[in-house]
Amino acid sequence: DIVMTQTPLSLSVTPGQPASISCSSSQSLLLGDGKTYLYWYLQRPGQSPQLLIYEVSSRVSGVPARFSGSGSGTDFTLKISRVEAEDVGVYYCMHGIEAPITFGQGTRLEIK
Amino acid sequence: QVQLQQSGPGLVKPSQTLSLTCAISGDSVSSNSVAWNWIRQSPSRGLEWLGRTYYMSKWYNDYTTSVISRITINPDTSKNQFSLQLNSVTPEDTAVYYCVRWLHDSRLFDYWGQGTLVTVSS
Numbered sequence: 365d366i367v368m369t370q371t372p373l374s375l376s377v378t379p380g381q382p383a384s385i386s387c388s389s390s391q392s393l394l395l396g397d398g399k400t401y402l403y404w405y406l407q408r409p410g411q412s413p414q415l416l417i418y419e420v421s422s423r424v425s426g427v428p429a430r431f432s433g434s435g436s437g438t439d440f441t442l443k444i445s446r447v448e449a450e451d452v453g454v455y456y457c458m459h460g461i462e463a464p465i466t467f468g469q470g471t472r473l474e475i476k
Numbered sequence: 477q478v479q480l481q482q483s484g485p486g487l488v489k490p491s492q493t494l495s496l497t498c499a500i501s502g503d504s505v506s507s508n509s510v511a512w513n514w515i516r517q518s519p520s521r522g523l524e525w526l527g528r529t530y531y532m533s534k535w536y537n538d539y540t541t542s543v544i545s546r547i548t549i550n551p552d553t554s555k556n557q558f559s560l561q562l563n564s565v566t567p568e569d570t571a572v573y574y575c576v577r578w579l580h581d582s583r584l585f586d587y588w589g590q591g592t593l594v595t596v597s598s
Contacts, residue, residue, distance in 0.1 A: 401583045401584075403584055405585075412574060412588035412589065412591055413585075414588075415584060415585070415586060418582065418584055458584075458585075460582075460584055461583075463525070463528070463538045464525050464538075464540045464541075465525045465578075466525065467522060467523040470523070
């Protein structure tokens with residue numbers, strides 16, 4: 365199974381300040397089609413997870429431009445350029461390589 | 477717009493069977509471009525993919541190894557839904573269970589059910 369490891373596990377950020385979450389995978393998420401199957405999900409309090417970023421860096425329609433994803437191979441980063449109150453929740457990275465699909469442990473973002 | 481509506485009991489006794497159903501609207505359980513999954517979430521295990529069912533000329537199932545001896549995921553084409561059965565449950569199976577759609581081409585989960593908290597307790 366592919367192991368996904370996130371750091372940090374929690375973040376406390378002042379509104380307007382940046383935030384960064386790292387995710388590493390135990391094997392490369394680059395497939396022969398040239399795509400890298402790394403995703404970021406946000407689970408807001410009391411809600412189901414929702415997709416934010418797909419294939420490392422592509423934002424889902426409606427996701428604000430302050431969210432950006434980067435990385436390659438086994439190391440990835442989600443950045444929020446200026447945190448807002450609505451960004452509170454738990455962020456998960458996930459791979460899409462093969463079953464079993466696995467998630468990172470989650471990073472809890474709170475507002476100071 | 478796809479919607480997944482979960483139903484099933486929130487309390488199951490140890491050693492009994494956990495049964496949940498996920499009714500699909502806006503798509504077909506027999507679509508050959510998607511898979512229908514169950515994922516659970518608990519403080520100790522985080523988000524854990526349990527398994528899936530999908531149709532590509534015939535029906536397929538995949539299950540995670542930790543529950544493979546206890547789990548069954550079945551499609552119901554007459555009702556356009558799919559189900560989860562987990563046998564011989566213990567308190568460690570207490571979790572929020574989600575039904576989720578997977579897109580084969582994009583390799584991602586896009587639509588999630590509302591979640592069902594299932595507590596295993598006598």
